[in-house]
Amino acid sequence: MSVQRAGAARTLVGVDVGSTHIKAALVAPGSGVLHVARRATETHAVRGGGAYHRPNELLAAVSSAIAECVDAAGARHRPVAVGIASMAESGVPIDRRNLPVGDILAWHDPRPERQAAWLERQIGAAPLFARTGLRPEPKYTLSKLLWLREHKAADFTRLRHWAGVAELVALDLTGNLATNASLACRTLAFNVTARAWDAELLALASLGPDEMPVVLPLGKAVGGLTAAAATRLGLPAGTPVAIAGHDHLAAALGAGVTKPGDVLDSMGSAEATLLVAERPALADEIRRGGFSTGCHAVDGLSYVSGGLQSSGALIDWFLDTFLGVGDAAAGADRAGEPVQVGGASSDEAERYAPFVELLEGAGPGPVEPIVRPYLRGRTAPHRDPSASLEFEGLRETHTLVDLAAAAVDGCAYHVRWMLDELARITGTPLDRVKLTGGGARNRRWVIAKAALGPGRLEVVRTEEAAALGAALVAGLAGGVYGSVEEALIDASPFDRVTAPATVRARYDAAYLDRWLPAVITRLRQSGLS
Numbered sequence: 001m002s003v004q005r006a007g008a009a010r011t012l013v014g015v016d017v018g019s020t021h022i023k024a025a026l027v028a029p030g031s032g033v034l035h036v037a038r039r040a041t042e043t044h045a046v047r048g049g050g051a052y053h054r055p056n057e058l059l060a061a062v063s064s065a066i067a068e069c070v071d072a073a074g075a076r077h078r079p080v081a082v083g084i085a086s087m088a089e090s091g092v093p094i095d096r097r098n099l100p101v102g103d104i105l106a107w108h109d110p111r112p113e114r115q116a117a118w119l120e121r122q123i124g125a126a127p128l129f130a131r132t133g134l135r136p137e138p139k140y141t142l143s144k145l146l147w148l149r150e151h152k153a154a155d156f157t158r159l160r161h162w163a164g165v166a167e168l169v170a171l172d173l174t175g176n177l178a179t180n181a182s183l184a185c186r187t188l189a190f191n192v193t194a195r196a197w198d199a200e201l202l203a204l205a206s207l208g209p210d211e212m213p214v215v216l217p218l219g220k221a222v223g224g225l226t227a228a229a230a231t232r233l234g235l236p237a238g239t240p241v242a243i244a245g246h247d248h249l250a251a252a253l254g255a256g257v258t259k260p261g262d263v264l265d266s267m268g269s270a271e272a273t274l275l276v277a278e279r280p281a282l283a284d285e286i287r288r289g290g291f292s293t294g295c296h297a298v299d300g301l302s303y304v305s306g307g308l309q310s311s312g313a314l315i316d317w318f319l320d321t322f323l324g325v326g327d328a329a330a331g332a333d334r335a336g337e338p339v340q341v342g343g344a345s346s347d348e349a350e351r352y353a354p355f356v357e358l359l360e361g362a363g364p365g366p367v368e369p370i371v372r373p374y375l376r377g378r379t380a381p382h383r384d385p386s387a388s389l390e391f392e393g394l395r396e397t398h399t400l401v402d403l404a405a406a407a408v409d410g411c412a413y414h415v416r417w418m419l420d421e422l423a424r425i426t427g428t429p430l431d432r433v434k435l436t437g438g439g440a441r442n443r444r445w446v447i448a449k450a451a452l453g454p455g456r457l458e459v460v461r462t463e464e465a466a467a468l469g470a471a472l473v474a475g476l477a478g479g480v481y482g483s484v485e486e487a488l489i490d491a492s493p494f495d496r497v498t499a500p501a502t503v504r505a506r507y508d509a510a511y512l513d514r515w516l517p518a519v520i521t522r523l524r525q526s527g528l529s
Contacts, residue, residue: 010480013069013079014254014471015062016247016464017086017165019043019107020269022058024065025467026073029480029490033462037068043106051106055092058104058165059172063232070234081221081240081478082173083470085250086166088186089139093148093159098171100163102155105144108309108376112138115146119188122204126284131201133185133192133280133293135383141187145205159211166243167213173233173241174223179213182245185294187212192280192294192302216243217299218484219476242477244470245297248272248305253469255434255460256491258298258484263422263430265415265449266465267437271311273418275428277302285425290380297469298484304426306380306418311411312439314375314389315355318407322400323354355404359444362405364503366448366510369393369402371410372519381421382523392518405444409507412448413515419454429455434494436460451499451507462492 011034016023019041026035039061044052066082073079089107092100105111119128119136128136137143141164149156163171164187167179184190189201189212197209216222224238244250248266251257252274257264262276281293281304291306310317319325370392378387391406423430432455439445440459450457462468472487474480481487499507 010080011073011077012081012083012471012474012478012480013066014083014244014250014467014469014474015066015085015169016250016466016470017041017058017062017084017169018247018268018466019087022061022065023464023467024062024069025464025471026069026079027468027471027490028077029475032490032492033464033468035069035072036464036467037065037072039065044103046111050111051109052103053090053106055100055104055168059169062169063229067233079235079239080480081242081474082225083242083244083472083474083477084166084169085244085247085466085470086164086169086183088164088183088246089141089144091141091144091162091164092168093155094161094163094168094171094177095158096160098175098177100168101158102152104165104168105148107139109144110138111151112143112147115150116140116143118146119143119204123201126287128188129284129287130282131191131193131198132188133282134188135287135292136188142189142201142205145207149205159207161211161213162207163213166245170222170241170243173225173229175226176223177213178216178222178243180218180243180245180297181215181295181299182249182297183243184213184215186246193282195295218245218297219473221477240474240477242473244473247466248274249297249303250467250469250473251436251465252276252303253297253472253488254462254465254467254492255436255469255494256488257434258296258301258488260301261428261431263419263433263455265433265435267311267435267439269312269316271308271411271415271437271439272305273307273415273422274303274305275422275426275430277304277426281426283425289421289425290378290383291422291425297473304422306422308373308411308414308418309377309379310373310375310389314373314407314411315352317375318404319351319355322403325351325354356442358401358404359408359442361401362444364447364500365405365444365451366409366507367402367405368395369398369406370413370510370515370518371406372522373407373410373414380418384526386526387522408442408445409448409510410515412445412452413511415449416452416454416511417516417519423454431455432458434458434460436462436465438463446497447499447503448507450497451504452511457497458494459497460492460494465492468492
C-alpha cells in the first residue's frame, strides 16, 4: 500500500512541457489526476526555416500552470513535491549567473542539418550509434551546439552550462542544474552503455562533461524551491523538485510500461512506439532500420523506439488544408493564458470537431484510398527524410469522409509496420500494446489500431500519462512513495479495446495486400530496401 494513502491530504504536481502544450497535473495518490492546467507552448518561426521558444515565455507558462494546480488543491491539500518531464533535444546555454542565453532551439528545427552531416563524416554513423544509440540528425543536441557555436558565437561564448527544457525549468525553480538519463541520452553526447557523458563527443563542440547537467537517479530531487519560486507558485520554500525525464518515458511511467517486453504507443503531434528492454539495443540493424535506443527513466532499464513525425500533425494539416480550420493555439492562449481546466479545452474540442464528425460518417474501416502518412518524411522503419505524404486510389466518388478515414488508417498502418519491425529486429513477441495520448480519444482511430495489432490493445485512461508519470516521480522525491514499485501502484488504469473479427480481417487484408506492398515498392524505387 502507498505511504501516501494514510495521509490523503497531500498531493503532487507533475508537469509535461511539450512542443505544443505545457500541462500540469494535480495528482492525489490513490485517487489519480484531480485537475489539469494547460498552456500553449509558444513557438516562433524563423524566415526560411527554423523554430525556437523564448525561455521567459516558456518558464512563465510553466509557473502559471503549476500555480493553477496549487490553487486548485487548496491549503489543506497543498502539493508536497513537483516533477518535471519535457520534450527532449531542445535546450539553451546557461551563463555564469544561471540565466538562459538566447533562445531555445525547437527539437524539430532543421537548421543544424549541415552540422549533423559533419558529425557523420567526422565519427561515422555506425560508431556514433554504437556509443549513443542515435543517428546523426539535426534535432539532437550535439548538432544544435555545433550550430550555435558557428551561428550564435556571442551566445555560445557565454555558455557555462547547457540546459535542456526540463533542466531549465528545474533550474528556474531551484537554482540547481541536473537531469535524468532518459533526457541525457537524447543529446548525441551521452554513452548509453556507460550511462555517462561522452567527453570525446562533447569536445567536438568545445565542451566537456562539467558543462552538462549532472545525471541523477530517478526520484532524487534536483533541489527545493527557492524563496522567489515558492512565492510565485504558492508553495513553501524548499518543496522538492525532481526531473522525471523525457516526456515519452514519463508517459511510460504513468502508463506502467516499465518491464522488459512492455510496449507503449504514445500519440501526439508525432507518434512514438517504445519497447522496454533490459539493455540498449546497439546492433547495427537497429540503426539501419531507423530505430533508436536509449535509457528508460527507470534506472537500469533501456528502450528501443521508432517514430512517426506526422501523426496528430497530419490531422492538423488535414483541418487546415481541406476544412480551413485555423490553429486553436493561435489566439489569446499564445500569451500564456489558460486554455484548459480539468479536461480538453473548448477551443481544442471545437477545432477537432469537424474531423471527428467526418470520421463518424465513415463507418467501420478500412476505406479504399490508402495514405502513406509522411508529411515530415519517414523516421522508421527505413529512414527517408524525402518520403512524402501520398494519397493513392482516389476516385471522383470519394469524399472528405473517405479522405479523413484514409488519413487515420494510414497512420495506423504505419504504426503496425513499426511494431512488426521492432518485434522482428529485437526478437521480442509483442503480446500487448498500451496506447496513450490525444489520439487515443478518437474511437475510430483506436478501433483501427485494435484491428491491426499486434497483440491486444490497452488504452490508458488518463489523457495526461506524461504529467502523471512526472507526478509519480515527484512522489518519490517527496517521500510519498518508498520505491518505484510503490509509485507504480498509482499508474493509470487502462481499458482493453477489441475490434470485431470481420473488421480485423478487412484491416489485415488491406495492410498486407495493399498498404505494405505500396510502401515497399517506394522503398525499392528509392534504393532504401
